[in-house]
Each structure stands twice: as structure tokens, then as C-alpha cells.
Amino acid sequence: MYKVLLFYKFVDIKYPEREQKTQIRLCQSLNLKGRTIIAREGINATVAGREEDIERYKKEMWDNPLFSDIEFKESASENLPFKKLSVKVRDEIITLKYKKLKLSKKAKYIEPEELYEIIDKSGEDYYIIDMRNNYETDIGKFKASIPINTDNFRDLPKKIKDIKNLKNKKLITVCTGGIRCEKASALLIQNGFKNVYQLHGGIIKYGQKYPDKGFEGKCYVFDGRISIDINSKDRKKIISKCHHCGNLEDTYINCANVECNKQIICCSKCIEEHKHCCSDECVKIKVKA
Numbered sequence: 490m491y492k493v494l495l496f497y498k499f500v501d502i503k504y505p506e507r508e509q510k511t512q513i514r515l516c517q518s519l520n521l522k523g524r525t526i527i528a529r530e531g532i533n534a535t536v537a538g539r540e541e542d543i544e545r546y547k548k549e550m551w552d553n554p555l556f557s558d559i560e561f562k563e564s565a566s567e568n569l570p571f572k573k574l575s576v577k578v579r580d581e582i583i584t585l586k587y588k589k590l591k592l593s594k595k596a597k598y599i600e601p602e603e604l605y606e607i608i609d610k611s612g613e614d615y616y617i618i619d620m621r622n623n624y625e626t627d628i629g630k631f632k633a634s635i636p637i638n639t640d641n642f643r644d645l646p647k648k649i650k651d652i653k654n655l656k657n658k659k660l661i662t663v664c665t666g667g668i669r670c671e672k673a674s675a676l677l678i679q680n681g682f683k684n685v686y687q688l689h690g691g692i693i694k695y696g697q698k699y700p701d702k703g704f705e706g707k708c709y710v711f712d713g714r715i716s717i718d719i720n721s722k723d724r725k726k727i728i729s730k731c732h733h734c735g736n737l738e739d740t741y742i743n744c745a746n747v748e749c750n751k752q753i754i755c756c757s758k759c760i761e762e763h764k765h766c767c768s769d770e771c772v773k774i775k776v777k778a
Contacts (some may be wrong), residue, residue, distance in 0.1 A: 491569050492543040494523075494692060494710065495562040497582060497668040499531040499592060500555050505578045508532070508555075512576045519546050524573035524711070526582050530592075532556070533582035535712055537570050542725060562666050562693045570713035571648055583668050586643050587676060596674030598689035599661055601698045608703040615659040618652065620645070621671040621709070624752060628716055628729045628739050629706030631692075642669055651682055659684045665708065667691040692719065700724075707739050715741045732767060733759040746771035 493585035496549040501510050505527045512525055516536060521543070523536035533534050536546065543563075588775045607613045608631075617634035619626050626636040637648050652660075660682060662670040677685050688695060696719035707716040716739065718725065731738040732753040744751045745765035753767045766772045 490536050491566045492540050492541070493535065493537040493564045493566050493570060494543060494546070495535050495564070495666045495704065495710075496535040497531065497666065497671075498556055499510050499557045499582075499671065500523045502527060502529055502531060502555065505529060509576050513574070513747065515546065516574050516576070517551055521546060522569060522574050524571065525526055525576040526579050527576065528579050528771065531582050535571075535710075537566060537669060537712070560690070562690060562697075562709050564697075564710075564717060566714055568713070570753055572713070584633070585645065585672050585676070586777075587646050587672075589679070590672060590675055591679060592671065594675045594678045595671050596678060596685040596687045597661065599686040600689050601695040604661065605699045605702060606687060606696060610710050613660055616655055617661050617663055618655075618673075620662050620664045620669045620775045624741075625665070625709035627754065628741070629704065629708050630728075631703050633701060634663065637673075642761075645673060645676060656682050657684070658760075661688060663688045663692060663695075665691050666693050668746075690771045696720075729754050731756040732765055733760055744771050748774065 499599055508527050510633060519538060519542040521536045521538040523534060525532065525534035549562060575744065582638050610777065619630055619634045619636045622639050622641060631635065635652065638651065639645055639648055649710060662674050662685065664670050667690055674685050674687045692704065696708060697702055701720045701724040704719045705726050709716050727737045727739045727775045729739050730736065732755050734756060736756055737753055738756040740755060741752055742755045742760060742765060744767040749771050751767045764772050764775060766775055
């Protein structure tokens with residue numbers, strides 16, 4: 490069994506390239522695999538390894554003054570969900586490309602306990618806004634939540650006009666681990682939304698505390714597992730449909746046509762019938778290849 494850490498921290502890193510080398514050395518010394526992005530604005534990462542190595546990594550991070558209060562979200566995996574280690578320096582740790590954004594204007598946190606308490610209360614005037622991409626909300630989301638309907642997070646500034654009728658309502662922004670809500674909530678507030686909150690720790694933290702309460706389907710994750718269960722087996726509910734036949738299904742595959750590589754939800758029957766492809770055209774291209 491392996492452990493997977495999901496974490497981020499907005500903090501001024503004066504020398505990102507130096508921190509990149511530190512992270513590479515640390516992860517290699519502990520046999521960790523994963524994906525880390527470092528920028529002047531902070532760090533965003535998912536790393537995985539044996540439990541004892543993950544615990545040593547956490548201690549090393551907490552010993553660093555930059556990351557002494559960093560908050561880790563943990564989950565288990567039967568297999569190592571990454572094939573390699575990638576540590577890159579970027580302009581942003583989560584790409585929005587909105588130069589006017591002021592993170593100091595981000596929303597206050599709402600804790601999982603608070604969301605749990607209000608999620609079924611009648612008369613509570615709030616809206617859950619899901620800041621994840623369409624392929625994530627397709628397989629799992631909070632019941633009655635409003636997907637922001639993006640294919641990429643950097644499309645968000647163009648999409649907030651779609652919820653402008655909610656500017657004076659209580660909004661609770663949610664995402665996988667919380668990082669997108671940091672920027673998304675700030676963006677909403679800067680664009681005139683009056684009463685915005687963000688779910689502290691994201692869907693991962695909420696689901697670990699309150700499985701079977703309010704979230705339907707699976708939670709998409711950006712590693713080899715692709716998705717993880719939020720609800721217990723006896724309360725599992727599939728909300729997504731097979732790309733080809735329309736039957737209920739929650740398994741993602743990538744189109745076998747390497748030039749396409751489109752990610753689709755596909756049942757086992759259609760995987761076989763359509764030769765692991767998203768369309769007849771891709772089947773023909775794959776066959777020719």
C-alpha cells in the first residue's frame with residue numbers, strides 16, 4: 490500500500506530554481522514519485538510513496554520555515570500512481586493567467602463541518618459553485634452544485650458571467666484540494682460577488698470526514714488512479730454515462746488513437762466494441778497505424 494500526498498502553499502519563494510533542486514533531491518532520496526510545480530507564488534504538488542517515506546517527507550517539509558504550516562491531504566493507493574518524478578518551475582502554481590488577481594482578496598474558509606451542517610438544511614440560501622473542469626464534474630460532484638463549466642481552469646475569467654445572477658447570494662466554492670478555490674474565490678470577489686466562501690481542504694478533506702453525505706459519484710484526481718471513491722461501497726452512486734452507449738459508467742480511458750488521446754468515460758463492452766477509441770474515425774486511424 491502506498492500513500493499519496495496532495496498539498497499546496499501560497500508563499501513567497503524568492504528562488505524557485507533553488508527550491509526545485511531541493512525538492513528533487515528530497516524526493517529522490519525518499520524514492521517518491523509525483524508532480525510538483527514551484528513558482529514565485531508558492532508550491533503545488535502531489536507526491537506518492539511508501540508510508541514511512543511519506544512521513545519523512547512531511548517532517549522535512551515542516552522543518553522548512555517556508556512550509557512549516559503546510560496542510561497535507563492524504564489518501565491511499567494500492568499501486569504507485571506515478572511513473573516518474575516531475576518537479577518544474579512555472580509562472581503560477583495553478584494557471585489562471587489573470588494578471589490583476591489579488592490573492593489578498595480571497596474568500597474566507599468554510600470548514601467541512603460547517604458545510605456538512607448546512608448541506609441539507611431547508612431554507613438555507615446558498616449555492617455550491619464547483620470550480621473544477623467538466624471532465625471532473627462529469628463523474629462526481631456535490632448534489633445540486635453548479636459546475637462552472639470549463640475545460641481548463643484558465644477559462645474561468647470568461648465563465649463567471651454565467652453566474653452573475655448570483656452576485657448577492659451566499660456562494661461556496663469547491664474543488665479537489667482547495668488550491669483552485671483560492672484563486673477562484675478571489676476572482677469572484679474582485680468581480681463584484683458579495684458573499685463568497687471556499688471549502689477548506691476541498692472535496693478530498695470533506696469526503697474523508699463525511700463520506701456518504703452530499704457528494705455523488707467519484708472524485709477525479711490527477712494521478713494514475715484517475716478517480717477515487719468518496720462514498721462507501723454500499724452508498725456508491727454512478728452519475729456519469731458511457732461516451733458510446735449512454736449506460737451508467739464511471740471508468741475513464743484515453744482514446745487509443747495516439748493523435749487524439751481524448752479522455753472519455755467508457756464501459757467495458759464499448760471498450761471492446763470500439764477498440765478503445767472515442768469514435769469510428771479514430772478506430773480507422775488506429776487500424777491503419
